[in-house]
Amino acid sequence: MPVYSISHVENVRVCVVMVGLPARGKSLIAQKIVRYLSWLSINSKCFNVGSYRREIATDTVVDAEFFDPKNEVGMNYRQEAITRATTDMMKWFSDDNGVVGILDATNSTRDRRDKILKLCRENSIEPMFLESFCDDQDLIMQNILDVKTTSPDYLNRNNEFAAEDFLKRIKFYEQVYETMDQKADADLTFIKLVNVNSQIILNRIESYLESRIVYYVMNLHIKPRSIWLSRHGESEYNLTGQIGGDSNLSERGWRYAKRLPELVLKSLGEENKHTNLTVWTSTLKRTQQTSSFLPYKRKLQWKALDELDAGECDGMTYEEIEKTFPEDFKARDDDKYEYRYRGGESYRDIVIRLEPIIMELERQENILIITHQAVLRCLYAYFMNVPQEESPWMSIPLHTLIKLEPRAYSTLVSRIKADIPAVSTYKEKGTSQLGELETGTASKSRDLIRDSELAK
Numbered sequence: 001m002p003v004y005s006i007s008h009v010e011n012v013r014v015c016v017v018m019v020g021l022p023a024r025g026k027s028l029i030a031q032k033i034v035r036y037l038s039w040l041s042i043n044s045k046c047f048n049v050g051s052y053r054r055e056i057a058t059d060t061v062v063d064a065e066f067f068d069p070k071n072e073v074g075m076n077y078r079q080e081a082i083t084r085a086t087t088d089m090m091k092w093f094s095d096d097n098g099v100v101g102i103l104d105a106t107n108s109t110r111d112r113r114d115k116i117l118k119l120c121r122e123n124s125i126e127p128m129f130l131e132s133f134c135d136d137q138d139l140i141m142q143n144i145l146d147v148k149t150t151s152p153d154y155l156n157r158n159n160e161f162a163a164e165d166f167l168k169r170i171k172f173y174e175q176v177y178e179t180m181d182q183k184a185d186a187d188l189t190f191i192k193l194v195n196v197n198s199q200i201i202l203n204r205i206e207s208y209l210e211s212r213i214v215y216y217v218m219n220l221h222i223k224p225r226s227i228w229l230s231r232h233g234e235s236e237y238n239l240t241g242q243i244g245g246d247s248n249l250s251e252r253g254w255r256y257a258k259r260l261p262e263l264v265l266k267s268l269g270e271e272n273k274h275t276n277l278t279v280w281t282s283t284l285k286r287t288q289q290t291s292s293f294l295p296y297k298r299k300l301q302w303k304a305l306d307e308l309d310a311g312e313c314d315g316m317t318y319e320e321i322e323k324t325f326p327e328d329f330k331a332r333d334d335d336k337y338e339y340r341y342r343g344g345e346s347y348r349d350i351v352i353r354l355e356p357i358i359m360e361l362e363r364q365e366n367i368l369i370i371t372h373q374a375v376l377r378c379l380y381a382y383f384m385n386v387p388q389e390e391s392p393w394m395s396i397p398l399h400t401l402i403k404l405e406p407r408a409y410s411t412l413v414s415r416i417k418a419d420i421p422a423v424s425t426y427k428e429k430g431t432s433q434l435g436e437l438e439t440g441t442a443s444k445s446r447d448l449i450r451d452s453e454l455a456k
């Protein structure tokens with residue numbers, strides 16, 4: 001049976017129109033919304049007007065003066081770029097069943113916003129304006145240094161030139177910028193974030209989909225932090241190849257539990273060794289036993305982090321499942337993301353129950369999560385933007401600590417192996433056999449996670 005999501009039930013299509021001066025983190029917010037909604041299977045796409053402008057304005061110098069509102073050449077190119085972006089977006093809504101399109105540009109004047117509004121209304125798309133208003137000079141400078149100095153606009157330019165030129169560009173935009181206003185824009189649906197989220201103004205949020213986006217952006221923060229992910233140590237069920245259950249750790253699993261504090265310290269590095277982590281586990285014994293030697297006071301159990309419920313297959317090996325329920329076994333291999341165990345769950349079901357976890361993770365700072373193979377795949381897929389058809393097939397070996405460092409436009413991944421062997425719990429498509437013993441040190445070619453991998 002198909003599982004419906006909000007976008008099927010409501011039949012609403014939303015165009016999120018970003019608003020704000022340059023260097024206000026608009027692109028970052030836009031990309032995060034797309035990643036979050038895509039993870040929830042809501043068809044969403046970002047249309048970055050700057051990329052369109054770079055494609056067309058190739059025969060002119062693009063420096064700060066290009067953005068002078070009195071510069072006719074610049075204005076023409078910018079007009080052409082927004083026209084192309086909105087045309088592509090409308091085409092995407094109709095041809096590709098788009099649900100949430102994000103128009104990532106400054107959209108800084110009321111005149112420009114009125115035109116977009118009109119276009120949305122003509123195409124029966126709900127416009128929702130999302131302004132990032134920021135007058136905190138430190139935040140602005142940080143954004144310029146983090147992002148703009150690496151922008152394609154400043155290829156082969158040094159950072160000093162880039163920062164100075166960019167400040168000039170902002171000055172030109174300030175001449176015409178009109179912020180969203182509760183009186184002047186009273187009829188519009190909008191969210192106004194003031195200095196990231198120190199103040200949030202909401203106006204006419206109507207659909208459920210819009211309210212999900214509001215709730216998500218309200219929880220975002222930009223403080224640097226890391227998230228550590230680990231499967232529990234090898235369990236007794238892992239040794240016998242049985243799935244599910246609530247078994248204890250094996251002798252090697254306990255060894256991993258004892259080694260884990262050392263791995264975490266190594267990953268924190270000397271200068272951060274006193275960082276206080278919060279540890280999240282599932283309610284199952286194997287994750288709690290794995291966390292038992294960690295010196296951190298705050299340890300929380302989440303039911304939502306429990307392993308995929310295998311229903312009638314709980315406690316069976318893959319071979320037994322293939323013999324007892326051959327059709328189910330094949331159906332799962334054919335579409336592992338959607339397949340729901342008899343009386344149990346699918347990967348899609350896990351994603352749905354993990355949503356509050358993702359929301360809380362966005363709010364929190366340094367968290368170490370000890371959970372299970374399927375759950376970890378889903379969490380990893382969110383941070384690394386892994387497509388649905390791939391995520392259930394990712395190999396996430398036992399006895400390995402993964403560190404994620406969310407950055408402006410990517411998430412940095414590193415991992416430390418404990419050097420304690422463990423069985424493989426990885427089953428390839430088309431077989432009921434599990435892989436060979438993991439040595440706990442070597443990387444396997446099928447691993448989708450590579451050291452220092454970057455995900456857009």
Ligand SMILES: O=P(O)(O)OC[C@H]1O[C@@](CO)(OP(=O)(O)O)[C@@H](O)[C@@H]1O
Pocket residue numbers: 235238242243244245307308310371372373374392425427
């Ligand atoms: O989706 P697949 O690849 O079957 O992986 C999920 C399975 O991983 C297992 C191990 O085989 O996780 P875990 O080690 O956390 O118990 C099973 O319990 C679970 O059903």
